[in-house]
């Protein structure tokens with residue numbers, strides 16, 4: 001689709017519903033947890049522990065094989081109680097860098113905060129992550145990269161800024177965030193940029209996409225953290241590609257739309273609960 005604005009023309013493809021069935025496949029019989037990928041979520045300080053719990057929960061509930069969380073020690077009991085499937089390491093543990101090297105997907109930022117410890121964890125993570133791994137950079141990690149002008153050169157990066165985080169990172173004021181301006185700024189960053197809003201845009205090195213689904217029922221804290229976990233879980237299971245990233249973005253909003261038919265607000269935990277059922281229907285080509 002070509003979108004015409006007053007002073008710009010940019011080719012934007014709408015993500016199509018059929019992509020879901022192409023990406024989400026029935027699980028092979030001959031498989032084990034390792035088949036479905038290892039995810040590490042790094043986030044959740046003392047104030048924002050819920051963000052790490054929601055991200056990790058979304059990764060587990062969409063099917064990632066093994067999920068670990070590096071978080072503030074104070075979040076240990078809550079995370080264990082809420083998500084016993086996840087493994088936990090304190091985010092200031094010296095073993096964290098060794099753990100990073102063992103996973104397929106690292107997702108950093110949900111609820112990480114922007115203090116000195118958070119900045120140090122982020123810069124060590126950026127130095128440690130290997131070329132073969134996928135790296136999702138969200139929330140506080142985006143704010144820190146903008147504030148400290150950190151350089152990210154990792155090609156397999158997925159950025160998930162909301163509009164204010166995108167303003168901080170790109171320097172483009174929210175009101176000036178046109179598709180052309182966003183696309184131009186995104187090409188200066190490695191990997192894929194997902195600019196989240198009521199109609200989220202994706203900019204990959206080769207194409208631009210728009211998410212045609214979503215609902216104001218999603219406008220509640222933690223909904224972006226949930227997307228991070230879904231992206232991590234999708235990439236862990238199905239690999240990193242334009243299709244897989246687009247499918248995660250689409251599914252996040254499509255599930256919310258389904259739930260919004262009978263619910264005034266869709267909470268992240270409601271969406272997360274719905275994930276196994278949605279994934280099953282998608283794998284059976286019933287969505």
Ligand SMILES: NC(=O)C1=CN([C@@H]2O[C@H](COP(=O)(O)OP(=O)(O)OC[C@H]3O[C@@H](n4cnc5c(N)ncnc54)[C@H](OP(=O)(O)O)[C@@H]3O)[C@@H](O)[C@H]2O)[C@@H](O)CC1
Pocket residue numbers: 047048049050051052109110111112113138139140141143162163164165174196197221222223224225
């Ligand atoms: N339960 C938890 O633990 C939770 C923890 N969280 C974690 O908290 C950390 C901080 O993240 P954050 O997003 O809450 O704060 P920040 O980066 O300052 O941005 C807010 C500013 O941006 C503005 N704004 C403009 N456009 C916007 C848009 N489209 N979408 C959103 N905002 C938009 C907005 O404008 P306003 O709302 O005032 O109109 C406001 O001025 C981060 O690590 C995150 O993961 C959260 O996930 C919540 C649940």
Ligand SMILES: Nc1ncnc2c1ncn2[C@@H]1O[C@H](COP(=O)(O)OP(=O)(O)O)[C@@H](O)[C@H]1O
Pocket residue numbers: 139161162196197198199200213214215216217218219220221222223224225226227
């Ligand atoms: N009005 C809306 N319509 C559609 N989607 C929305 C709306 N409001 C928020 N969202 C979606 O919810 C998510 C919010 O992300 P974010 O602001 O990072 O949340 P948080 O950091 O609180 O988890 C994004 O995926 C965004 O597209």
Ligand SMILES: [Mg+2]
Pocket residue numbers: 138139162224225
């Ligand atoms: Mg967010």
